[in-house]
Amino acid sequence: xxxxxxxxxxxxxxxxxxxxxxxxxxxxxxxxxxxxxxxxxxxxxxxxxxxxxxxxxxxxxxxxxxxxxxxxxxxxxxxxxxxxxxxxxxxxxxxxxxxxxxxxxxxxxxxxxxxxxxxxxxxxxxxxxxxxxxxxxxxxxxxxxxxxxxxxxxxxxxxxxxxxxxxxxxxxxxxxxxxxxxxxxxxxxxxxxxxxxxxxxxxxxxxxxxxxxxxxxxxxxxxxxxxxxxxxxxxxxxxxxxxxxxxxxxxxxxxxxxxxxxxxxxxxxxxxxxxxxxxxxxxxxxxxxxxxxxxxxxxxxxxxxxxxxxxxxxxxxxxxxxxxxxxxxxxxxxxxxxxxxxxx
Numbered sequence: 001x002x003x004x005x006x007x008x009x010x011x012x013x014x015x016x017x018x019x020x021x022x023x024x025x026x027x028x029x030x031x032x033x034x035x036x037x038x039x040x041x042x043x044x045x046x047x048x049x050x051x052x053x054x055x056x057x058x059x060x061x062x063x064x065x066x067x068x069x070x071x072x073x074x075x076x077x078x079x080x081x082x083x084x085x086x087x088x089x090x091x092x093x094x095x096x097x098x099x100x101x102x103x104x105x106x107x108x109x110x111x112x113x114x115x116x117x118x119x120x121x122x123x124x125x126x127x128x129x130x131x132x133x134x135x136x137x138x139x140x141x142x143x144x145x146x147x148x149x150x151x152x153x154x155x156x157x158x159x160x161x162x163x164x165x166x167x168x169x170x171x172x173x174x175x176x177x178x179x180x181x182x183x184x185x186x187x188x189x190x191x192x193x194x195x196x197x198x199x200x201x202x203x204x205x206x207x208x209x210x211x212x213x214x215x216x217x218x219x220x221x222x223x224x225x226x227x228x229x230x231x232x233x234x235x236x237x238x239x240x241x242x243x244x245x246x247x248x249x250x251x252x253x254x255x256x257x258x259x260x261x262x263x264x265x266x267x268x269x270x271x272x273x274x275x276x277x278x279x280x281x282x283x284x285x286x287x288x289x290x291x292x293x294x295x296x297x298x299x300x301x302x303x304x305x306x307x308x309x310x311x312x313x314x315x316x317x318x319x320x321x322x323x324x325x326x327x328x329x330x331x332x333x334x335x336x337x338x339x340x341x342x343x344x
Contacts, residue, residue, distance in 0.1 A: 199297035
């Protein structure tokens with residue numbers, strides 16, 4: 001006999017509705033259960049949502065899943081109220097959902113440090129997920145249990161991955177010049193040029209508005225960037241002239257760079273395509289991303305003798321350690337080193 005049971009709201013009460021093909025024997029058995037009733041609107045027999053009934057109709061796991069999804073929803077709303085960025089909210093909630101649903105038969109209240117270690121080994125490492133994803137999981141779990149469950153996880157037992165010490169990818173000035181000049185479309189050229197000439201992120205570029213250009217003081221005002229911080233970056237005369245030419249041609253209304261519909265921001269995926277087209281035309285085979293232009297800006301500034309503290313301010317880095325990584329890719333001093341091979 002096939003049947004299907006699910007939890008429903010019936011007259012402001014949580015009930016378990018049971019659906020099955022009409023069968024006298026089954027109806028007699030259900031009638032014997034406490035407070036079993038027939039509903040014409042549900043077209044089903046329904047019973048109180050008790051633990052005994054949930055076990056009887058194998059709904060315990062369903063309750064656990066619903067409870068976890070509800071808690072994740074509360075966590076998401078808390079993050080919004082604290083004004084976390086949309087990207088962070090999405091990353092944290094998705095990471096937390098993956099973790100909590102991994103333990104689909106275990107209540108949230110019973111999850112402990114060892115469960116995080118098991119998840120790292122049996123899910124993250126097993127599926128060869130990145131160390132950055134593992135760090136996001138740890139951050140999400142720590143915050144969720146501290147805020148939502150009032151329970152502090154022991155970070156030393158959670159096993160954060162060791163940070164990968166990767167050097168930023170940097171283009172030569174000649175390569176940058178090729179990428180920026182290859183586009184005949186002035187809008188495309190202006191977008192890529194502004195990323196390099198001011199060292200801004202893709203999201204920061206797409207959030208710019210015309211009023212953020214201060215041509216009298218040669219400044220670009222970057223509002224509410226990463227970490228909810230405003231900052232300024234110098235605009236060269238060459239960049240201002242390019243932007244003026246772009247303004248005359250496109251007359252943006254709301255955003256500095258708008259999509260096909262006036263007043264809407266340019267799409268990030270379309271901007272990536274703009275870069276891809278430039279690389280194809282310039283015959284550059286490297287897997288260049290928009291962020292490479294920002295890395296190149298910082299490195300070229302350093303090689304030109306700009307103080308690291310100013311570069312930190314221009315990039316909007318909270319820590320000087322983040323900016324110091326560019327000293328490892330700058331070739332200004334390295335190129336002056338004479339190999340002992342040359343003196344043999």
